[in-house]
Amino acid sequence: MYTGIVQAVRPLADITAYPGGKTFTIAFTDELLGALKLGASVNIEGVCLSVTGIDGDHVTFDAMNATLERTNLDRFKAGDGVNLERSAKMTDENGGHVIAGHIATTAMVEEISTAEERAFIRFRVPEEWAKYIFPRGYLAVNGCSLTVAEVHGNLFTINLIPETLRQTTFRDYQPGDLLNIEVDHQTMVLVDVIERTVTRVLPGLITKA
Incomplete structure (x- = not known):
């Protein structure tokens, strides 16, 4: 981990x-x-x-x-x-979130700015993975734990602080490049369980009504 x-x-x-x-x-x-x-x-x-x-x-x-x-x-x-x-030791401080290094999908960079006063990356994920990403939720992008700032359909924006720019490879990316995305596993499980439950229960409720 x-x-x-x-x-x-x-x-x-x-x-x-x-x-x-x-x-x-x-x-x-x-x-x-x-x-x-x-x-x-x-x-x-x-x-x-x-x-x-x-x-x-x-x-x-x-x-x-x-x-x-x-x-x-x-x-x-x-x-x-x-x-x-x-890999992290059990005694290490976790300043990010637990990630496994198992990539869910790649996302295409739509827009990127590395100006320190307004640094951000806007990227698009495949539709089937967008349901696992929420505003203020976190995900791993190229192995970096980041918080989602904005969501518009399957288009997502993350903001980058100067330290993140200094300590990572994000400066090397351009529009059209692909990013490695790992969604939060607990979020993915929760969404899937709710989705399956609604799919199974809702038809019965409609029939009874």
Whole structure:
């Protein structure tokens, strides 16, 4: 599990394609390397990936084609920076919200401003995922825990404070780019339960009436 508080933006040292996926090599800092082991989970641009190799400060991760198709990881090239967060310990302070690194969908950037006095991202999600996102609710965008500021159908706006801009990759995004979206799991379960209950009960009530 993760908190959605990005710890660092680190460069992709290399990307190697192979049948069935890609290997991503990322240059870690000494702090991020602390007690890191093979098989450990790391949140990379919102996607939970397992460590497959450690060579000095270079750490490798494999992403299968299914992951590449469901996320925006396929857009990256060597030299690009990615958001990183090591998995959280039970004793860690959680300044964001609990996220799993399991991407629900990608969202297309419609408009973005990185001017510090009015920084925001406006993006559109597929219709089937819009029902899980509410004003003032939270979601993970590229692994960053953020609050939804505005909702217009399946078009959503999040505001970005200067610290978020400094500590993440959002400055690298432009209209037309895809963002990794993880909706809050508890919200998703609640919406689905209510939806199924209404679908099952409402026809009976109408018949009785």
